[in-house]
Amino acid sequence: xxxxxxxxxxxxxxxxxxxxxxxxxxxxxxxxxxxxxxxxxxxxxxxxxxxxxxxxxxxxxxxxxxxxxxxxxxxxxxxxxxxx
Numbered sequence: 167x168x169x170x171x172x173x174x175x176x177x178x179x180x181x182x183x184x185x186x187x188x189x190x191x192x193x194x195x196x197x198x199x200x201x202x203x204x205x206x207x208x209x210x211x212x213x214x215x216x217x218x219x220x221x222x223x224x225x226x227x228x229x230x231x232x233x234x235x236x237x238x239x240x241x242x243x244x245x246x247x248x249x250x
Contacts, residue, residue, distance in 0.1 A: 187211050194231050198223065 168176050188196065188208050199207060202223045203216065210216045 192231075192235050194234050198227060198231050 167178075203219050204210070207216055
């Protein structure tokens with residue numbers, strides 16, 4: 167976008183498509199994972215073998231967290247749509 171500028175003067179300092187899992191993931195989901203995954207799961211996000219333990223989470227518990235988060239989203243949207 168700025169071919170005429172030296173690299174040190176380009177106003178973009180970094181670009182990332184990465185996700186910092188523990189700031190992106192909702193606390194209720196983290197609490198669920200805390201119950202079923204090894205205690206160090208946050209440090210081992212890229213370890214594929216870690217995620218095999220997901221199979222041990224009962225579908226009903228995953229669904230309950232999903233519903234809780236959806237309910238919170240709908241409430242937030244309703245609150246904001248009334249204010250805007």
